[in-house]
Amino acid sequence: MYLLDIWGSLFFKVLAIACSFILLPMMLHYLGGATFGVWVAIFSVVSWVVFFDLGFGSGLRNKLSESLSKDDLQESSILISTAYGSMGLLSLFLYALFICANFFIDWQAVFSTNVVSQYELQWSMAVLAFLFLLNFTLLIVLQVLHASKKTFLTVAHQFLANFFALVAVFLAKTLIAPSLFVICLLYGISQVVTTVYISFIFYRKNFSLVPNLRSFSVNRIKLIAFLGGQFFIIQLAVLVIFSTDKIIIIKLFGPAALTEYELVFKAYSAILIISTLFLTPLWSRYTHAAAEEDYSWMRGALRRSHWVCAILFIPSMILYFFGADIVFLWAGYRIESGSSLFLAMSIFVLVRVWSDIYAYFLNGVGVLKVQMWLAVVQAVINIPLSVAVAKIYGVSGVIYGSTLTLSLSAILLPLCVYWYLKNKKNLSS
Structure with a gap:
């Protein structure tokens, strides 16, 4: 079942990436360069909504994994119904706040543009925010x-969302004059249609889990939110760690340096995708195994994860030695073959893969306090550390700064897993 999950995820991930590579230039050609830039900015702003779930989704994932491992379908239905109801109420509240502010915000000033009218921007934001x-x-x-x-169905969702968006943009490009509002409307609808379709496929075969108002429980909100709140702090801290490098680079070294960084990072992102495909299904499986006290399986899964990390060392070394040629063949952009960016990125990616092995384990078993406080410390020190190292080593220094920050996880998280398994072994003996 686990191998089916991985191969299914890999299949749909390849299709999703292919659709996204076709979709981007099609949207660019339809909207034109200036308006496309506005779309990217709008999409980035609206996408931040996913961080307003306060970690509720991750909290649900763990609690639901526990109830499903016990075949407690009644409790599972209550958890699911409570999650849908809570997120629905939160969405209504957020949209009410947004609508009150939307028509008073000068969106042309926010996005530094006059190629799209204020009227179109307001309605584009209103419709995209609603659909999101x-x-x-x-x-x-x-x-x-x-x-x-x-898990493979979550990746299938990503593929279908990209595919439906691709079809919608193709039809718009064929039948409708260029319009930012049309893109916002069609893209938002494609996301909703995809999620409804995937939901129909799953709940049709798992009718006992279909959410309903009668199963909504205020008590379960507290149960999910307590765990979710810790996930939320971790998510925000991780966002700070992994989203500030580009800002630091463009401020210190300018757009050209950021272009090189982005190309190198995109090349290495394939390694992170492979790692995620392997690790993501393990999260819920660790939760199930912990509920069933199957610690021998958990140790075996960790050993297999180490092998994945060792195997991924090979493509990271290939990129280190031949990355400049690979980037040139792919993007037509020449980066100096001896660039220290490739060494810095190789180290960063391997440290991240190693840390993720233990982060997914701890997420699965719900041991979050150490991660939460560690993430807060990392978020605080990452920016000043990256800036300080960048002043010595240039753009590569920004990556080294983030690597040093992440190294705290690479050292402390394995220790947490070790003590967790040792404690469970002592309790069972």
């Missing part, structure tokens, strides 16, 4: 899929 928040609630199904050990 609607989808925000419906996306609870992805956490249900993870907890049900059907």
